[in-house]
Amino acid sequence: MKDDTEFGYKARQILNQGVDTLDRKVAGRLHQARQAALNLQRVPVSGLRMAGIGHTLELAFFSNARNLLAVMALSVGAMGTYYWNAFEQTQEYEEIDSALLAGDLPPSAYLDRGFHAWLERTSDLSSQ
Numbered sequence: 157m158k159d160d161t162e163f164g165y166k167a168r169q170i171l172n173q174g175v176d177t178l179d180r181k182v183a184g185r186l187h188q189a190r191q192a193a194l195n196l197q198r199v200p201v202s203g204l205r206m207a208g209i210g211h212t213l214e215l216a217f218f219s220n221a222r223n224l225l226a227v228m229a230l231s232v233g234a235m236g237t238y239y240w241n242a243f244e245q246t247q248e249y250e251e252i253d254s255a256l257l258a259g260d261l262p263p264s265a266y267l268d269r270g271f272h273a274w275l276e277r278t279s280d281l282s283s284q
Contacts, residue, residue, distance in 0.1 A: 175183070256266070265271055 178186075
């Protein structure tokens with residue numbers, strides 16, 4: 157980038173050396189040609205495509221569609237994983253509730269503290 161800038165400055169200096177010796181008509185035609193070239197180069201301002209904050213926003217958010225697509229895919233994947241885990245947990249709770257309701261124990265047994273201790277011990281033994 158620095159080399160390009162230096163080349164531009166040197167080219168401008170060399171071209172400016174001969175400007176004073178040019179005929180007025182030739183200088184006028186060169187000026188018109190330069191203005192026409194600059195007008196062709198300009199892009200019309202539309203939407204966020206403008207100098208300043210709009211251009212910065214465009215570069216930050218819209219310049220690389222691949223990054224935007226990757227972020228969207230990652231978000232969808234994260235949400236899908238969250239809902240899948242919630243669904244799995246709901247199924248586990250459903251199985252536990254069904255087993256408890258289908259059992260032969262009376263509801264008062266579930267209120268007994270010793271029963272809760274026994275359930276915790278048996279669940280710890282079964283998980284090992």
